[in-house]
Amino acid sequence: MRRRGFLAAGFAGFLAGCDRIAQSARGGDLLRAAEGWHKTAQRALNPPGALAPEFTRADISPFFRGNGTINPTNGDYQAHLAAGFADWRLRVTGLVERPLELSLAELRALPQRTQITRHDCVEGWSAIGEWTGPQLAALLDAAGVLPAARFAVFRCADELDGAMYYESVDLVDARHPQTIVAHSLNGAPLPVRNGAPLRMRIERQLGYKHAKYLTGIEMVSSLDGIGGGRGGHWEDRGYQWYAGI
């Protein structure tokens, strides 16, 4: 499954891939009528390419709190932590031409994006931080997303309330320039509480969309049969799937 030199192949197919994905994403991926309306209204106010606000270093919060899982105790997370995440791998699987398995070093060797953004949690707090990592779009181009794919599902290492945390976005947000696989916060490797060694940043949506302790990105045609079928840990417990800010 491991691919070497995937970058050259991936970037060569960049333009063709973009066209294909733009076509398959158009028309709206409406999960349910109510959420579909919410998403359509949000997208009208905040068109697909619009960027979330970015801030300056002076705006960075002195402490970026952790929320939800802040130190996974299930599975082999603690062993990975003790080993400095040397063997942590990010898998890109599902509806792709070339499944990928990437080390942290490989992710750091890709072109990087750094962005200072505000994180908004539905529980009523916000924090500003500087995040760095490769754009998800680059990984998708390298893997070659198949035309049937409509969603990116983010798999996490932590169990919360008896279920493995997961999240999902459509291809518009998956390919958004500010959607990155972050390995650093404020210029240092992610603290454990903030999702070490990898977490998603989905900057135009609420905090629960930003999957921490990321182990996999799975391209799928439907969210049925994944978790509770509503596209994410908190969505399965009643929160909206399109959590536009």
Ligand SMILES: Nc1nc2c(c(=O)[nH]1)N[C@H]1C(S)=C(S)[C@@H](COP(=O)(O)O)O[C@H]1N2
């Ligand atoms: N894997 C995982 N990702 C997660 C969570 C979690 O519990 N587990 N909590 C979510 C919620 S509700 C928020 S607000 C943010 C919190 O990010 P932080 O811990 O860096 O503040 O992560 C989100 N991603």
Ligand SMILES: [Mo]
């Ligand atoms: Mo949250």
